[in-house]
Amino acid sequence: MTSSQVMNAIPAKSSGMNSHTQNGHGRHFHRVNWWLTALVAVCSLTVLVPLYFAVAVALKSPEQLAKGTGFEWPNPVHWGNFAQAWVRTNFPRALMNTAMITVCSVVLTLLTSSVLAYALARNMHRPFFKIAYYYFLAAMFIPFPIVMLPVVKETGLLGLDNQAGLIVLYTLYGFSMNIFLYTTYLHSIPMELEEAARVDGASTWRVFWQIIFPLLMPMNATVGILTCVWAWNDFIMPLVVLTDPGARTLPLAQYVFQGQYNTNYTVAFASYLMAMAPLLIVYIFSQRWVISGVVRGSVK
């Protein structure tokens, strides 16, 4: 209930980012404010400098690092840190685990929460579906710590203290948010489309997969992006749920490495960069798509 209020606080017309020409205020002046541009550029350094810092440290030898503050560009450059990090954090294994958990969580989330939201949205006037809707939605403001201790016992008992367990949890715990996003979007899809198909004798499943699911694509993108970023970077759930060292995810591998070699900074930084790189590269190439997807999820 609370979450729907948050979301409803937003005026419905908010349309996303691609409408500067009509909206961005003061555009009709056509004069660039260079002082402000310079100020924004300086502010953007607060994002870029820490990233540069991470690269500069990762390319140093421990001796080079000990001599300076960390910001100096190393000469000669030590690429060997990456090779060491690759072996010591068992990088390929952690990458495989994280990639598998993320991909499976995204696919499973898209397949399940869209079906669920469809059934709820099309029957919202019926008490059972309305109650079910609020049942899922109410969970949005239940903090993970209150579920954490018992669910870890439970996944242990059920043999789900592994990657499969995390996939199940990401899919289920994402329901509140995802159902909210999908149902809001479904209300804007006209019923006539489905009714025509039903008159032709299509079953509800068929109507969903052949007509509705393709129409949900913009929301599928949003839900996919949100789930992907969450599952890739999440630390607390892998930390408490996983028991087998072979199941470690990328963030968990960094945590373990930090615990074992807490002064081996150059190798640690190389491994941080390798853990952040995949998502960062995907983001750089699909920036606009990612941003508009996230905005669509927040202001609809």
Next chain:
Amino acid sequence: MTMTQTRVATGTHRNRRFAETTYYWMVWPFIILFAIFHTIPMLAGIFFSFTNYAGYGKWHMVGFSNYVNLFGDDRVLHSYLFTIFFSLVATILTNVISLAIALALNARIKARNLFRGIFFIPYVLSMLIIGYVFQFFFSKSVPKIFSAVPLLRDNVLTNEHWAWVPIVIVTVWQACAFAIIIYLAGLQTIPVDIYEAASLDGATGFKAFRSITLPLIMGYVTINVVLNIKNFMQAFDQIVALTDGGPGMATESVTLQIYQGGFTGGEFAYQSADAAILFLIITFLSLVQLRYLNPKED
């Protein structure tokens, strides 16, 4: 209209209360799974908070004694004070900074999309790893760069009174990414004409911001503030990376305490009570904010 809908859907004259069977198949399995992995653990947590369960072995009911003990436990009280203080400071900073940057991005600047893309980068990075990068920065680089400044020449992360500052910085650094994008989306829904009309009435600059911009983006402020408070009240990754709750327990958040006490400290029941209190506080704060920030909603 709903009747026709049902009739078309099922081909029969059905009761308005009941839907076609397929729809129930689309919902029931998920209700059951969600209950198994979310609702039941939550209820189990609340149940065990009234026991003396250590996480293993025998247990019995102890009534409200865990809750009574929580209120007399300095460590617990301190972690709540720290978490609430940290959340407030981080929320205010995140929203002031993000709104300022979003306003600048929405003005007549060059390369807006490039800057927007840069400011959003932290959103796709792991909080834990960002925390580790900043941990090195604060503990090794800052003392060397500011070797002449009394407070900064020592590792600030081991300073009992100031270790919270880097935690706030790292948190705000990442949270701004999302908040800026939301504010920018909000600002772009405000029509230009409003400002033109206002400037004729003499409202420009800060006055225009206060009387036009702020009221029109209040919904976006609500979204950001509510999400920030909820996330910051559960702060965990950045604290593990930066201080691990130290020095002593100066920067121990509630979630970190639940994790440490519940998993390694044999305090399953006690920390379940702790988590129940955290749940109540987060729910309370969310409701207060929704009422206060958004008085027109019913």
